[in-house]
Amino acid sequence: MKLTLHIWRQKNVHDQGRMVTYKLDDVSPDMSFLEMLDVLNEELISKREDPVAFEHDCREGICGCCSLTVDGIAHGPERATTVCQLHMRHYSDGDEIYIEPFRARAFPVIKDLVVDRGSFERVIQSGGFISARTGSAPDANSIPIGKDEAETAFDAAACIGCGACVAACKNSSAMLFVAAKVSHLGNLPQGQVERQERVLNMVAKMDEEGFGGCTNYYECEAVCPKQIPVKFIAQMNRDYLKAVATSD
Amino acid sequence: MNLDAKIPSGPIAEKWDKHRFDIKLINPANKRKYKVIIVGTGLAGGSAAATLAELGYQVEAFFYQDSARRAHSIAAQGGINAAKNYQNDGDSVYRLFYDTVKGGDYRSREANVYRLSQVSASIIDQCVAQGVPFAREYGGYLDNRSFGGAQVSRTFYARGQTGQQLLLGAYSSLSRQVGLGNVRMHPRTEMHDLIVIDGKARGIVTRNLVTGKVESHIADSVILATGGYGNVFYLSTNAIGCNVTAAYRAYKRGAAFANPCFTQIHPTCIPVAGDHQSKLTLMSESLRNDGRIWVPKSADDKRAPNDIPESDRDYYLERKYPSFGNLTPRDIASRSAKQVCDEGRGIGHTGYGVYLDFKDAINRLGKDKIEERYGNLFEMYERITGENPYEVPMRIYPASHYTMGGLWVDYNLMSTIPGLHVLGEANFSDHGANRLGASALMQGLADGYFVIPYTLGHYYAAEGKPEPIDTDHPECKRVEAEVNEKLNKLLSINGNRTAVSIHRELGNIMWEHCGMARNEAGLMKALERIPELRQEFWENVNITGENEDYNIALERAGRVADFLEFSELMVRDALERKESCGGHFREEYQTEEGEAVRNDDDYCHVSAWEFKGVDTPPVMHKEPLVYENVKLTTRSYK
Numbered sequence A: 001m002k003l004t005l006h007i008w009r010q011k012n013v014h015d016q017g018r019m020v021t022y023k024l025d026d027v028s029p030d031m032s033f034l035e036m037l038d039v040l041n042e043e044l045i046s047k048r049e050d051p052v053a054f055e056h057d058c059r060e061g062i063c064g065c066c067s068l069t070v071d072g073i074a075h076g077p078e079r080a081t082t083v084c085q086l087h088m089r090h091y092s093d094g095d096e097i098y099i100e101p102f103r104a105r106a107f108p109v110i111k112d113l114v115v116d117r118g119s120f121e122r123v124i125q126s127g128g129f130i131s132a133r134t135g136s137a138p139d140a141n142s143i144p145i146g147k148d149e150a151e152t153a154f155d156a157a158a159c160i161g162c163g164a165c166v167a168a169c170k171n172s173s174a175m176l177f178v179a180a181k182v183s184h185l186g187n188l189p190q191g192q193v194e195r196q197e198r199v200l201n202m203v204a205k206m207d208e209e210g211f212g213g214c215t216n217y218y219e220c221e222a223v224c225p226k227q228i229p230v231k232f233i234a235q236m237n238r239d240y241l242k243a244v245a246t247s248d
Numbered sequence B: 001m002n003l004d005a006k007i008p009s010g011p012i013a014e015k016w017d018k019h020r021f022d023i024k025l026i027n028p029a030n031k032r033k034y035k036v037i038i039v040g041t042g043l044a045g046g047s048a049a050a051t052l053a054e055l056g057y058q059v060e061a062f063f064y065q066d067s068a069r070r071a072h073s074i075a076a077q078g079g080i081n082a083a084k085n086y087q088n089d090g091d092s093v094y095r096l097f098y099d100t101v102k103g104g105d106y107r108s109r110e111a112n113v114y115r116l117s118q119v120s121a122s123i124i125d126q127c128v129a130q131g132v133p134f135a136r137e138y139g140g141y142l143d144n145r146s147f148g149g150a151q152v153s154r155t156f157y158a159r160g161q162t163g164q165q166l167l168l169g170a171y172s173s174l175s176r177q178v179g180l181g182n183v184r185m186h187p188r189t190e191m192h193d194l195i196v197i198d199g200k201a202r203g204i205v206t207r208n209l210v211t212g213k214v215e216s217h218i219a220d221s222v223i224l225a226t227g228g229y230g231n232v233f234y235l236s237t238n239a240i241g242c243n244v245t246a247a248y249r250a251y252k253r254g255a256a257f258a259n260p261c262f263t264q265i266h267p268t269c270i271p272v273a274g275d276h277q278s279k280l281t282l283m284s285e286s287l288r289n290d291g292r293i294w295v296p297k298s299a300d301d302k303r304a305p306n307d308i309p310e311s312d313r314d315y316y317l318e319r320k321y322p323s324f325g326n327l328t329p330r331d332i333a334s335r336s337a338k339q340v341c342d343e344g345r346g347i348g349h350t351g352y353g354v355y356l357d358f359k360d361a362i363n364r365l366g367k368d369k370i371e372e373r374y375g376n377l378f379e380m381y382e383r384i385t386g387e388n389p390y391e392v393p394m395r396i397y398p399a400s401h402y403t404m405g406g407l408w409v410d411y412n413l414m415s416t417i418p419g420l421h422v423l424g425e426a427n428f429s430d431h432g433a434n435r436l437g438a439s440a441l442m443q444g445l446a447d448g449y450f451v452i453p454y455t456l457g458h459y460y461a462a463e464g465k466p467e468p469i470d471t472d473h474p475e476c477k478r479v480e481a482e483v484n485e486k487l488n489k490l491l492s493i494n495g496n497r498t499a500v501s502i503h504r505e506l507g508n509i510m511w512e513h514c515g516m517a518r519n520e521a522g523l524m525k526a527l528e529r530i531p532e533l534r535q536e537f538w539e540n541v542n543i544t545g546e547n548e549d550y551n552i553a554l555e556r557a558g559r560v561a562d563f564l565e566f567s568e569l570m571v572r573d574a575l576e577r578k579e580s581c582g583g584h585f586r587e588e589y590q591t592e593e594g595e596a597v598r599n600d601d602d603y604c605h606v607s608a609w610e611f612k613g614v615d616t617p618p619v620m621h622k623e624p625l626v627y628e629n630v631k632l633t634t635r636s637y638k
Helices: A033-048 A118-125 A145-157 A164-168 A175-186 A195-208 A219-223 A231-246 B012-020 B041-053 B093-103 B110-130 B162-179 B247-252 B285-289 B314-321 B329-341 B361-366 B367-385 B438-465 B474-493 B497-515 B520-540 B552-576
Strands: A003-008 A018-024 A068-070 A096-100 A109-113 B035-038 B058-060 B181-185 B189-197 B200-208 B216-219 B220-226 B264-268 B292-296 B355-357 B394-403 B421-422 B605-610 B619-624
Touching: A018 A033, A033 B497, A096 A175, A109 B058, A118 A195, A118 B110, A145 A175, A145 B162, A164 A175, A164 A219, A175 A195, A175 A219, A175 A231, A195 A231, A195 B162, A195 B220, A219 B216, A231 B181, A231 B314, A231 B421, B012 B093, B012 B552, B035 B200, B041 B058, B041 B162, B041 B438, B058 B189, B093 B421, B093 B497, B110 B162, B110 B438, B162 B181, B162 B438, B189 B216, B189 B474, B200 B220, B216 B474, B220 B247, B220 B264, B220 B438, B220 B520, B247 B421, B247 B552, B264 B285, B285 B367, B292 B314, B292 B329, B314 B329, B329 B394, B421 B438, B497 B520, B497 B552, B520 B552, B552 B605
Parallel strands: A003 A096, B035 B058, B035 B220, B058 B181, B220 B421
Antiparallel strands: A003 A018, A068 A096, B189 B200, B200 B216, B264 B394, B292 B355, B355 B394, B605 B619
16 A cells, blocks of 8 residues: 655754654555565665664564654554554545654653653652562562452553553653552552652652653543553552651 | 583582582672673573672673563473473472483483483472462462373463563563663664673673764673574574574684584474565464374365364374374474475475364364463464464464574583683573473573573582773783674675565575475585675675664674584584484484484494684584483484
8 A cells, every 4th residue: 555654853852843644555454564664674774775664673562662643643544553463454545644742841862752750760669669679578479469350460560661651641740650560569569668658759750751741631540551551540549648648 | 622511520400510619609698799791682592691680790681672571482382391280290300300301311411410400490490489370270289281292281380471570570570680780781782792801701882873983891701692503594483583693703712513403393383374474473382282183195185174084184283193192292293294295295485394283172172271271372363374373273283483592501511721611502401402391491591590590500619709900901802893893794794685685585595495304415515605695794795884873784684603613513413413303303323214223333422523614614512412311222212
């Protein structure tokens, strides 16, 4: 099929950036979206033009590198699908596609479609862990965990840290990302000791990094490739209020 | 070249305890005086960085991704082995050791494998303490599943995302140490060379992938945890960025490279769809617990799979290996798939595929149970192929997945360059000629959490604090200049082919001649074609842009340049090893039924290669493998 692509090109963080139009003549429906961009880049390099920089690695939907906004939707039109797992069979001959980076103040553009998500790193470093020094663990089965509890924790732990939730939110809120980590650890017995401190520190860091607040539009849940539910935001809010009320 | 493995004396079950007592310690107050560089932040590098920082060492971690959480360990699906015997089904440290040595076709080092089995149980404890949400039974205790090459259920799993959850565990411990100021992170930074001063590894030269800046970093020692080289085949289950550069550059600086021809072709991947394909996707081996593998009995049978009656199907693994059936080790399952496809019985439009069928399991257990076990894998399959595996059998075919070969290390995980330790898939040590499923995660975490924290201290204590140097040292400047020269050369060629197209051509050569089956004629042909292709690359590659930029073309070209040299080493090793063992199948050495024929008289050794120059053949050194506990037999899974 033939496609027209409108792609955000931006030389570096200081450049203003603009949309540039490209045409592709021979796109196979079996290609992934990123393979379609590979084909474009091979053509650009052959014409001695600068290829489009975009982030990708595993190409199986788990590393969280890929971060494209396709036709205004983070990760594109398919539900529960990272853009690396989006396949071109969902498009038709003659389609025009708009491709932009994940946009948020806390995710400055590095080049073209690549953004800096270092803010996520700093939020995790502020408390997204259980302090369990190597060697100090008791036997694994000495901490029985109900199957349902473990499943709930897993639903939150499935987050791949891609940042689609932030890109989709009109407030650029990172609440779903932070809530996923807070709830993953907060739903497990091992995570109880640091539960209050964790939520206080992570929320403070999240605000400091320039992410906005949540106003319950649920766009984050709609685009989340791992379908992390917004109920975890509610749980984080409860944890946060409780921690604020009971901390010194 | 000295290949002393430094295996401790005494009975195998006591070696590690004895060694831990015999090795020297660094007093807690002195640990902060030592700095270690760690390259790679997957399970091995991430767990090592976290643990060494907890102990008090200064740690600097380097990785090419934007976050340590994105290393390719994240993609491991099926599980992690541990000799917990929670199922009361006869497992033990010795049995895990035995299964791993046997699964590796008797080409691994006994003492290392035994230690791996010993520490396996502590890994599970550690991960649970970190909050890894392993699968549970209703009583709240940990669940297990079985995996290829074992007759006990010892695999712990977290849905089909075990690697992700284990890596996030290591990453969270590492993040804690970063927050505490004990680890300095260098994201988007690629190692380009190793700095060796007075015969010891003292630092690395890196390129910043955003700014292009080339600079030196100095420490008291260097750890490589940079993964495997499966992308030498171009198409593999590895992430696009996985590469051999760090390990290969260390090899060029004097580290021996062991058994490079031992590569694992994973039997259950989604088949190639077309020329545009950039990677292959694994479908976890755990699917073989409930899926049945088959092809039509007749090569002429072109009916849709659900129209082919039972009587016309050949469940070839169950037929050939009745006691292990669909759970034979990976090398055997892969080769069997190749055999039926070579007979013309392969399925799908390319003829390179076999069916993995869940119909019987769905009838027996119900769709809900199958969905609970494999739901995310089935969804992934449907997203990629557009077919629903609950209704139509999956199509699968083997693909490059893991590399057992790697930099040679001794019992302390140190390479032949003093001060250069190598962990995880990047070293060669534990899997012999074939790795069993769910053992890669175990090894990566064993090396990082429970081996290097002891052996690194021993190195520092035994060697004493090295002479302080800084990045103005002439050797740093010399290596930086070499790296810059290479980058400038790449940018100045201005030819007509992209690095990707040359990588794809290299992959085809390697897959055809050094893939699932190898023979002398094919390997000789590869040995002719690789230098030609390398020359083509250095004369005709086209890399746009400049060094001082986020330059994806330059990044890729640097990695391809190293694959173009490394591939030759792999072929030489395959040519030299005149036997079939594990993932290395030489067609000249097989039984009439097509089973591998090992040659223990001449090849029961590690082949460790020493670099002698790009266009000069490397020199091979042998480390004999001595089996004091396990008796070498012909592997039988019948």
